[in-house]
């Protein structure tokens with residue numbers, strides 16, 4: 001049977017598509033006992049429910065539940081874990097966790113897909129989410145105080161700094177003439193912390209995204225600057241629908257986590273093709289070491305393709321075969337996000 005590869009990450013961002021990927025992964029070393037897994041989950045959820053009813057400190061409740069969910073996810077085969085997700089989502093305790101405005105936004109997906117830029121604004125603590133936070137219950141606010149400081153959120157805020165540093169290094173190298181391309185730019189929050197941007201050391205900065213609301217936000221926020229929003233997607237890039245020119249640096253964050261290897265390799269090849277000699281491409285991915293995956297996939301309904309170092313190298317190798325490049329991999333400080341940087345040498 002011929003398998004079609006969906007080339008557009010936009011259409012890949014569904015928990016169903018991601019679970020199909022999980023199911024294809026190796027489960028031989030994991031437990032297969034579904035009944036036992038359901039019993040363990042029921043216990044975790046019941047304890048959390050009792051704790052909420054008894055007004056235990058919300059941070060303690062969510063910390064314990066998230067840790068236990070991670071443990072169950074790790075222990076059991078992917079297909080069993082996938083069966084547990086809707087059980088958790090339908091459990092009465094979900095109504096407590098969903099009082100967290102960040103969890104609620106993720107679960108409801110008001111923009112129609114997971115991991116939108118507004119969701120990241122909950123992590124960044126950006127004023128754009130203030131109304132949602134202010135309107136939350138006292139319990140919701142307490143849960144948000146926890147989720148926005150969870151290890152994954154800390155890693156995303158560090159990622160924003162790493163992206164700004166990546167642009168700044170590029171701008172220093174190019175002495176004022178840097179041309180930058182951001183793919184899946186979201187609200188491009190990193191531009192506000194880029195020194196080079198502040199000092200006017202960037203010649204042009206294209207910010208591509210498939211979401212018209214994100215594009216509108218960039219238009220508004222960066223009107224009159226070198227930032228130029230581009231309404232486009234992974235698919236339109238791969239189909240060469242844009243004549244964007246060449247760049248000194250290209251990067252993508254919050255995108256590869258939704259792309260299977262085949263699309264990830266094609267996109268990487270395309271990004272390298274858009275680099276000038278000496279230019280660099282960076283892509284980030286949530287790492288397999290993340291600890292809050294169980295909570296994200298259940299109560300936030302936010303599934304990600306987590307990648308290990310080896311998974312990242314597979315993409316890098318697949319996209320750079322026969323090319324004269326310098327490649328490196330690094331983790332962020334808490335190892336929740338892994339970064340690949342490919343420098344094109346000629």
Ligand SMILES: C[S@@+](CC[C@H](N)C(=O)[O-])C[C@H]1O[C@@H](n2cnc3c(N)ncnc32)[C@H](O)[C@@H]1O
Pocket residue numbers: 008009010011013115116117120183184185186187188189208209210211214232233234235252253254255
């Ligand atoms: C998690 S946000 C990341 C935003 C930003 N890069 C950051 O790190 O804060 C993901 C963004 O990817 C965009 N996106 C998802 N799939 C895409 C695709 N196939 N093509 C272009 N953009 C895409 C979404 O519209 C969203 O704005």
